[in-house]
Amino acid sequence: xxxxxxxxxxxxxxxxxxxxxxxxxxxxxxxxxxxxxxxxxxxxxxxxxxxxxxxxxxxxxxxxxxxxxxxxxxxxxxxxxxxxxxxxxxxxxxxxxxxxxxxxxxxxxxxxxxx
Amino acid sequence: xxxxxxxxxxxxxxxxxxxxxxxxxxxxxxxxxxxxxxxxxxxxxxxxxxxxxxxxxxxxxxxxxxxxxxxxxxxxxxxxxxxxxxxxxxxxxxxxxxxxxxxxxxxxxxxx
Numbered sequence: 001x002x003x004x005x006x007x008x009x010x011x012x013x014x015x016x017x018x019x020x021x022x023x024x025x026x027x028x029x030x031x032x033x034x035x036x037x038x039x040x041x042x043x044x045x046x047x048x049x050x051x052x053x054x055x056x057x058x059x060x061x062x063x064x065x066x067x068x069x070x071x072x073x074x075x076x077x078x079x080x081x082x083x084x085x086x087x088x089x090x091x092x093x094x095x096x097x098x099x100x101x102x103x104x105x106x107x108x109x110x111x112x113x114x115x
Numbered sequence: 116x117x118x119x120x121x122x123x124x125x126x127x128x129x130x131x132x133x134x135x136x137x138x139x140x141x142x143x144x145x146x147x148x149x150x151x152x153x154x155x156x157x158x159x160x161x162x163x164x165x166x167x168x169x170x171x172x173x174x175x176x177x178x179x180x181x182x183x184x185x186x187x188x189x190x191x192x193x194x195x196x197x198x199x200x201x202x203x204x205x206x207x208x209x210x211x212x213x214x215x216x217x218x219x220x221x222x223x224x225x226x227x
Binding site: 041042043044046049097103104109 | 119123147149151153156157158159160161164166204208213214215216217218219220
């Protein structure tokens with residue numbers, strides 16, 4: 001099956017610093033990818049949809065200047081949490097769209113803790 | 116708006132027990148319904164899906180039937196194994212856009 005990696009798997013940072021999370025598709029290419037966030041005991045919430053070569057589309061309530069998405073290629077996307085604060089502590093998950101609209105391939109997630 | 120509600124975990128069962136994880140949804144139109152599974156240290160994987168009323172999705176011994184009258188998509192397995200220990204997410208995709216709406220997930224522990 002399709003393999004997606006995320007790096008780092010865990011990160012702890014101080015309040016006010018920026019953190020970059022990488023998401024790579026290892027054995028396939030895709031134009032569209034997604035970033036999700038999951039708070040403890042909550043659902044995965046879609047943050048943004050990104051198409052390679054275009055600006056990301058952010059969901060309502062997600063600040064585009066705080067969560068910078070760089071969709072560099074058909075296999076790499078990064079999410080940068082700028083000026084992180086404790087309330088940004090969460091589990092961030094990426095996924096890449098498959099051949100059909102029902103198919104997404106998910107990364108294992110990155111746990112961010114902001115002190 | 117669209118939403119998914121699934122039973123809270125953790126659910127702990129003995130090996131070979133019968134499993135049910137309840138899931139109900141709220142959606143306009145005719146959504147597609149999914150169950151995803153996340154094994155420790157791995158990404159979510161699609162377990163099964165159903166795209167219209169009365170469809171039954173099945174995979175690896177798991178089953179779920181799309182019940183429009185009760186807006187439910189309960190996950191069942193007749194005899195669970197230790198290797199089934201994971202987090203299970205119920206989800207829907209509206210036929211009006213490509214966004215997937217997830218439930219909160221249910222952690223399943225199977226004891227040998």
